[in-house]
Amino acid sequence: MALWLDAADADFESAFKELISMKREVSTDVGTVVDGIIADVRKNGDAALAAYSARFDSVDFSNPATPMRIGEDAIEAAVAEVDPKVIAALTLAEKRIRSHHARQLPPDDFYEDEIGVGLGHRWTAVEAVGLYVPGGTASYPSSVLMNAVPAKVAGVERIVMVVPAMKGAVNPAVLAAAKIAGITEIYRIGGAQAVAALAYGTETIAPVAKIVGPGNAYVAAAKRAVFGIVGIDMIAGPSEVLVIADGDNNPDWIAADLLAQAEHDEAAQAILITTDAALGEAVDQAVERQLKTLPRSNIAGASWRDFGAIITVPDLDAAMPLANRIAPEHLELAVADPDALIPKVRNAGAIFAGHYTPEAIGDYVGGSNHVLPTARSARFSSGLSVLDFVKRTSILRLGPEQLNKLAPSAIELAECEGLGAHAKSVAIRLNSKG
Amino acid sequence: MALWLDAADADFESAFKELISMKREVSTDVGTVVDGIIADVRKNGDAALAAYSARFDSVDFSNPATPMRIGEDAIEAAVAEVDPKVIAALTLAEKRIRSHHARQLPPDDFYEDEIGVGLGHRWTAVEAVGLYVPGGTASYPSSVLMNAVPAKVAGVERIVMVVPAMKGAVNPAVLAAAKIAGITEIYRIGGAQAVAALAYGTETIAPVAKIVGPGNAYVAAAKRAVFGIVGIDMIAGPSEVLVIADGDNNPDWIAADLLAQAEHDEAAQAILITTDAALGEAVDQAVERQLKTLPRSNIAGASWRDFGAIITVPDLDAAMPLANRIAPEHLELAVADPDALIPKVRNAGAIFAGHYTPEAIGDYVGGSNHVLPTARSARFSSGLSVLDFVKRTSILRLGPEQLNKLAPSAIELAECEGLGAHAKSVAIRLNSKG
Numbered sequence: 035m036a037l038w039l040d041a042a043d044a045d046f047e048s049a050f051k052e053l054i055s056m057k058r059e060v061s062t063d064v065g066t067v068v069d070g071i072i073a074d075v076r077k078n079g080d081a082a083l084a085a086y087s088a089r090f091d092s093v094d095f096s097n098p099a100t101p102m103r104i105g106e107d108a109i110e111a112a113v114a115e116v117d118p119k120v121i122a123a124l125t126l127a128e129k130r131i132r133s134h135h136a137r138q139l140p141p142d143d144f145y146e147d148e149i150g151v152g153l154g155h156r157w158t159a160v161e162a163v164g165l166y167v168p169g170g171t172a173s174y175p176s177s178v179l180m181n182a183v184p185a186k187v188a189g190v191e192r193i194v195m196v197v198p199a200m201k202g203a204v205n206p207a208v209l210a211a212a213k214i215a216g217i218t219e220i221y222r223i224g225g226a227q228a229v230a231a232l233a234y235g236t237e238t239i240a241p242v243a244k245i246v247g248p249g250n251a252y253v254a255a256a257k258r259a260v261f262g263i264v265g266i267d268m269i270a271g272p273s274e275v276l277v278i279a280d281g282d283n284n285p286d287w288i289a290a291d292l293l294a295q296a297e298h299d300e301a302a303q304a305i306l307i308t309t310d311a312a313l314g315e316a317v318d319q320a321v322e323r324q325l326k327t328l329p330r331s332n333i334a335g336a337s338w339r340d341f342g343a344i345i346t347v348p349d350l351d352a353a354m355p356l357a358n359r360i361a362p363e364h365l366e367l368a369v370a371d372p373d374a375l376i377p378k379v380r381n382a383g384a385i386f387a388g389h390y391t392p393e394a395i396g397d398y399v400g401g402s403n404h405v406l407p408t409a410r411s412a413r414f415s416s417g418l419s420v421l422d423f424v425k426r427t428s429i430l431r432l433g434p435e436q437l438n439k440l441a442p443s444a445i446e447l448a449e450c451e452g453l454g455a456h457a458k459s460v461a462i463r464l465n466s467k468g
Numbered sequence: 469m470a471l472w473l474d475a476a477d478a479d480f481e482s483a484f485k486e487l488i489s490m491k492r493e494v495s496t497d498v499g500t501v502v503d504g505i506i507a508d509v510r511k512n513g514d515a516a517l518a519a520y521s522a523r524f525d526s527v528d529f530s531n532p533a534t535p536m537r538i539g540e541d542a543i544e545a546a547v548a549e550v551d552p553k554v555i556a557a558l559t560l561a562e563k564r565i566r567s568h569h570a571r572q573l574p575p576d577d578f579y580e581d582e583i584g585v586g587l588g589h590r591w592t593a594v595e596a597v598g599l600y601v602p603g604g605t606a607s608y609p610s611s612v613l614m615n616a617v618p619a620k621v622a623g624v625e626r627i628v629m630v631v632p633a634m635k636g637a638v639n640p641a642v643l644a645a646a647k648i649a650g651i652t653e654i655y656r657i658g659g660a661q662a663v664a665a666l667a668y669g670t671e672t673i674a675p676v677a678k679i680v681g682p683g684n685a686y687v688a689a690a691k692r693a694v695f696g697i698v699g700i701d702m703i704a705g706p707s708e709v710l711v712i713a714d715g716d717n718n719p720d721w722i723a724a725d726l727l728a729q730a731e732h733d734e735a736a737q738a739i740l741i742t743t744d745a746a747l748g749e750a751v752d753q754a755v756e757r758q759l760k761t762l763p764r765s766n767i768a769g770a771s772w773r774d775f776g777a778i779i780t781v782p783d784l785d786a787a788m789p790l791a792n793r794i795a796p797e798h799l800e801l802a803v804a805d806p807d808a809l810i811p812k813v814r815n816a817g818a819i820f821a822g823h824y825t826p827e828a829i830g831d832y833v834g835g836s837n838h839v840l841p842t843a844r845s846a847r848f849s850s851g852l853s854v855l856d857f858v859k860r861t862s863i864l865r866l867g868p869e870q871l872n873k874l875a876p877s878a879i880e881l882a883e884c885e886g887l888g889a890h891a892k893s894v895a896i897r898l899n900s901k902g
Contacts (some may be wrong), residue, residue: 053624065499067553095785099563117577117884119880120880120881120884121570121885122877122880123876123877123878123880123881124881126877127877127881130581133581133629134581134587137577137579140574140641141570145571147564147567147568147835150824151834151835152821153568153834153835154634154694156810156811156813158813158814158815159812160847160848161815161847171886174885175881175884175885176881176885188551207885223810226601243847243848244848249545253864258692258695261692261695261700261703262703262705262843262845264848264871265845265848265849268696268697269696271696283902284900284901284902286896286900287893287896287897287900287902290889290893290896291893292891293889294887294889294890294892294893296889297709297887297888297890298887324889324892328888328889329886329888330886330887330888330889330894334889337658343498372865376590376863377590378887379590379861380592380595381592381595381859381861382861383862384862384863384864385861385862385863385864386864386865387586387863387864387865388865388866388867389872389897390866390867390868390871390897390902391865391866391871392893392894392897393863393893394878394882394887394890394891394893394894395864395866395871395874395875395894397878397881397882397890398877398878398881398882399874399877399878399881400587400864400866400874401581401585401587401864402587402862402864403862404639406862407859410698411696411699411861412859413594413595413677413863414594414677414678414698414699414859415699415859416860416861417860417862419860420826421855425815425841425846425848425849425850426850426851426853427799427813427815427816427817427818427819427838427846427848427850428817428818428819428831428836428837428851429818429819429821430818430820430821430825430830430834430835430836431806431820431821431822431825432822432824432825432829432834433822433824434824436824437824437825437826437829440829440830440834442557443556443557443560443561443832444557444828444829444831444832444833445598445833446553446556446557447554447557447558447561447610447831447833448553448610448828448831448832449608450551450554450557450609450641451608451609451641452605452763453728453731453732453764453828454731454762454763454764455724455727455728455730455731455758455762455764455768456728456731456828456831457828458724458727458728458758458762459724459725459728459826459827459828460826460828460829461720461722462720462724463721463823463824463826466718466720466721467718468718468721468823468824
């Protein structure tokens with residue numbers, strides 16, 4: 035059974051504070067190990083990658099069946115293994131993700147202001163991006179699409195995928211997703227060593243400019259360490275959902291949505307806020323019922339027991355400030371009129387509106403991105419989009435007339451800041467010919 | 469004298485590679501110290517801030533003249549000290565920065581696709597932002613405007629400024645800039661302890677959601693450490709300029725621009741690429757001449773000697789790939805037709821077009837932002853803008869008909885990924901009533 039809170043209770047505020055500041059992740063201090071691995075890869079390149087892969091993944095790159103780079107033939111062979119229904123679903127997903135993300139391409143801008151100064155910017159794609167794909171059971175083909183398609187839409191020319199391959203094996207559906215997304219450069223490497231190779235390059239792997247994709251504590255620490263040398267996406271934490279429901283809901287549907295989140299990870303969090311205590315009660319019972327038949331019921335059960343919560347509120351308006359403090363990765367609005375609530379959402383990665391939009395649709399084929407800010411980071415960051423794969427160059431253009439008008443203020447400020455050469459670079463153009 | 473390279477030389481490629489991979493910053497390993505300071509502030513709050521400020525900044529918060537928070541009266545008193553010409557210049561700068569950044573507010577989007585799925589997003593402002601302002605000679609009023617104005621334009625409700633105050637004193641022009649930008653919450657704290665206070669909060673300082681602004685190695689390490697708890701902007705490195713010049717230029721103007729960059733910091737870098745060796749020669753001589761009279765000639769001279777370079781190329785087209793590999797923070801196009809080159813720029817923080825746009829105008833009153841990606845990070849990141857202070861919530865909305873169409877593919881992929889509860893949360897809506 036999950037935690038029950040009632041917003042009308044006297045001690046609600048302190049209990050709610052405790053809920054949102056709950057530390058769900060076991061923090062592992064892997065910094066020193068990771069720094070050592072990065073230094074080794076920078077120094078020894080491919081040889082270091084081979085050694086770490088032998089040690090951690092039991093894979094031998096000198097075996098012709100499992101070279102570091104996964105060849106085109108191997109990709110094709112893997113794709114042929116995958117159920118055609120999965121291929122069809124991935125193809126549909128790719129098409130829908132691509133078409134939605136195409137609307138995110140930001141426009142260039144250039145204009146002259148009232149004194150004739152030209153101001154503007156141009157957007158260009160990052161030239162090369164590394165995509166980290168976890169191994170094992172967290173090796174999700176859908177994540178390959180969600181990371182790669184926005185990069186493709188942005189115009190990234192080179193996408194390099196890395197994926198750890200225990201005993202050389204890679205999930206064939208992951209390779210199929212890569213092929214559908216148009217990725218051709220794939221290496222059988224993982225962990226901090228793969229991040230280091232992407233950031234600094236080796237004899238075989240040319241360095242990239244940005245690294246995206248989820249990973250374990252070592253991968254996260256390595257991304258944090260190379261941040262600045264390359265760009266990185268967010269550091270992903272355990273997943274979470276908040277469902278806001280009025281009384282007019284099927285409790286089984288809500289329970290299924292809560293459990294879909296909880297099954298990800300024992301550290302995942304599923305919260306229901308409802309105006310109807312009876313619905314809350316019914317959902318709680320439905321969760322227990324459904325847990326009995328779920329394939330991943332151990333994981334989902336632990337998450338629900340340790341981090342799940344049901345909160346009752348007097349009305350939907352009272353739910354919104356709580357939702358914004360939770361700042362959930364996923365926010366389901368299981369209410370009659372979701373459009374009335376949407377403008378009141380300040381902090382959330384993604385909104386799933388109405389009774390027929392289970393979050394799982396967004397994980398796969400909705401078209402929007404499933405890489406979203408976790409652990410309350412929706413307070414300051416956004417889900418993955420085309421914007422993560424482009425950068426802006428600003429443009430400024432003055433003629434002699436504009437320079438004459440702005441020069442005195444620029445010189446005043448440069449001198450106030452003690453930057454004489456700044457002042458001179460402006461002043462010199464007023465007193466001599468170009 | 470700076471390094472001379474000729475693109476026609478046989479060993480050019482290796483010399484150029486060395487130039488762009490030059491490490492200009494002395495890396496200081498301050499991680500352990502910073503981790504300790506952060507833990508202390510988390511545990512001891514205001515008391516830790518008072519102790520560090522006494523130790524590092526020789527300021528006593530219990531002295532009524534120098535409390536931790538700088539009161540409105542103290543701000544007013546500081547503003548009254550500042551030369552009215554500086555106030556006027558800051559006011560003009562604020563107005564121009566605000567008017568330009570107002571164009572950066574990104575639009576919301578919502579549409580129905582061809583099967584009736586509703587897709588879109590809404591942008592909302594980050595609620596609270598911390599602005600770090602360095603102390604000492606690097607305490608620039610212009611930087612206060614460049615960081616605060618985009619946040620204000622974005623709609624950030626609370627901006628918290630922190631600035632270390634040696635013996636309690638803060639640059640009055642910095643306080644004037646804060647007032648002009650509309651910042652009212654200012655604390656006399658700096659270093660890793662200030663970053664920790666902004667990220668985690670203390671008894672006096674409520675935590676923020678994002679921290680921006682430049683700082684020394686301790687500040688940078690602290691920002692890296694709290695990344696994830698809060699958002700951060702880029703980790704700024706030493707500044708750089710690349711000037712691309714054809715033969716038809718006044719060498720004194722170009723020299724002045726190179727030195728305006730070089731005077732920032734001994735680790736700053738100024739590079740000239742020119743099609744005309746004679747101009748290069750003349751610029752080199754002009755630099756030496758101007759160095760004799762510059763107030764910061766020691767700094768500028770060291771930067772030019774250690775990191776400056778003049779590169780000759782056969783034509784302007786040959787300059788562009790080199791510029792994109794350098795990925796400069798500032799790119800001046802001192803050529804007859806800058807518009808012909810702009811589309812060829814792939815990696816640069818900002819372009820200054822034509823002979824009458826010295827970079828220093830952009831530092832102060834051009835209207836564009838002077839917080840730009842350094843150390844080749846223009847390959848993957850952009851200058852500061854309104855986008856850094858907003859975040860996007862995506863929206864997905866299906867009705868029963870759309871769910872029926874997409875459900876089979878979603879279920880297929882969920883099952884392929886071993887996520888049974890995901891599949892169930894979709895399937896259950898096909899078989900029962902909501």
